[in-house]
Amino acid sequence: MRLEISFAALVASGAILASCGGSEPSGDTAVTDDAATGESRVVNVYSARHYDSDRIIYQRFTEETGIEINLVEAGGDLLIERVRADGERSPADVIVTVDAARLHRAEQAGLFQPIEDQDILGMVPRELRDPEGYWLGFTARARVIAYSTERVDPASLTGYEALAGEDWDDRLCMRSSDNAYNQSLLASRIIALGEDAAEEWANGIAANLAVPPSGGDTDQIRAIAAGTCDASFVNHYYYVRLANSDAPDDQAVANAVALYAPGQEYGGAHVNVSGVGIAAGAPHPEEARAFVRFLLSDEAQRVFAEVTNEIPARSGVTYDNPRVAEVAEWYRDPVNLGELGDHTETAVRIFDRAEWP
Template sequence: MRLEISFAALAASGAILAACGGSDTTGDSRAANDAAAGESRVVNIYSARHYDSDRIIYQRFTEETGIEINLVEANGDLLIERVRADGERSPADVIVTVDAARLHRAEQAGLFQPIEDQDILALVPAELRDPEGYWLGFTARARVIAYSTERVDPASLTGYEALASEEWDNRLCMRSSDNAYNQSLLASRIIANGEDAAEQWANGIAANLAVPPSGGDTDQIRAIAAGTCDASFVNHYYYVRLANSETPEDQAVANTVALYAPAQEYGGAHVNVSGAGIAAGAPNPDEAREFIRFLLSDEAQRVFAEVTNEIPARSGVTYDNPRVEAVAAWARDPVNLGELGDHTEAAVRIFDRAEWP
């Protein structure tokens, strides 16, 4: 199932958009000039993201540049297959998806062209973008350990490997091994420790499961709060969403669960991205570059942090979300995310052999 939307006539969301700051006068002037010349500028965005933050940014981009967005949405792997199947007929200008492994697969399938604009690439730390410039991350997310504050001594937590030890027998909840986030986490363990050690780790995690894998990250956090298990691996923003919620039930869950990120001596927190690249056959490459640049603007980066609880890819961006600020300060695994994609196939093979369903 996909959804195609034109954002030219999208109604303003006043309270949230007002928080995004004033409009860019250069963009306004350019839009006015285009309109005067009778030109119609468009950019076709193929996205695997389905967040309110993105719709705010789409509208703001159109307001400031005069470029209309045509949106095609689909889940991550389906989106890549859609563009691949369309081949040279594809109208895609920008491909947006989550997880470095998917970005790597899209690159290997020849779906991207190099961004080439060094000013754009320089906005993103080198570890959060493809070494050859085919894609870049515009938000970051840390996959860390969620644990019960009632049943777990945080002093017992070290690195990701700790949860594979016997002391965690019958104490873990996990998403399934076919989840892209877990596959990238395992790929990071391959890079850090080698394939044999990574397979032992995956088997150790599977041996410590309290219940069969099911559900998403929020389900794992709720299971910890309910006493079903004591710990899991989750992306930080699922927890922050609960902690920032005004719903008493969500707050009660967050009050009994905390996040632990491995310190630098244990390799740092595993970080992944939402990322974007310019489609290989983009019919509107100039507009595509403008859109990617806008994703990295102070305005857009602030919306991602405040609305979706993601970590801005750019450093030095100010935003009002103390819990995200705390996550952004954690030590990180310094591996280049492009390298994760090189090891994802090995991670999938290990999961196929392991007892982690």
């Protein structure tokens, strides 16, 4: 693998890449095209993910294919904006980011080319990829209800709509409404319920907050365990990370909290993805396709499940993480995730009207 480089380094014109072995982004560097000089085969990966699992997979990809990775890391929106601003000059080969709505926005901005390899597309369920093949999810995450095992009767949890009821007044903790996962969750409610009912639901959630929204998903889980609130929406892997931890404090939190996923009678669990698309102007399209294919390999999918606690996008992959295996069996909302992006602007407006900060 080659060098991780930060978004700040992209803004400054830069120096030549140096080799690395998993250190933090180094700063004043820029992507170079080694393939053009004949020195080696490369793929320029622009990624909004910052996980140890990815570094393991990138190293194995280079070992197996001989293709070195030039890695550019930044937040999802910043990354996409940089590729858009660079236009035809962008050296990006593949764009990796989280949230289907964000992937949809990148596709709408013309940043992707279709993945025309049907073998690659066939590895991923239709609901986890763009209908036209511009991007696909390589892992999934379920956004479900975390609740106190001491203060909440799980029988009272009847779908996502339950938490908007009056009996949940002053009992909820939530992340901010500007969080992409909450926006996509509301977009899924718009698809399932219609805009008016989804807005009523958002109003109910906002009215039931025990404290102003703050922090990430792990903070919500810890707040439930501490008695600050009784329930929240979280991505499953934040809970699994605590439950699989050897730290006594993490174990205590996990034992005080459980996850509830709506069953088929309530529309199923909302899922989102980490996804990838091949850049429209990819200078190394063959290497880009090889990279996407490797993300869906048995080896990579196993690493995602065991190291990052994500659900493999491919079915039939074996891995050693019983809690993730349990989550993978939950009934999922069958909506195609490509539809979420059509409703996120409406979701943001609803959040604003609901005064959900």
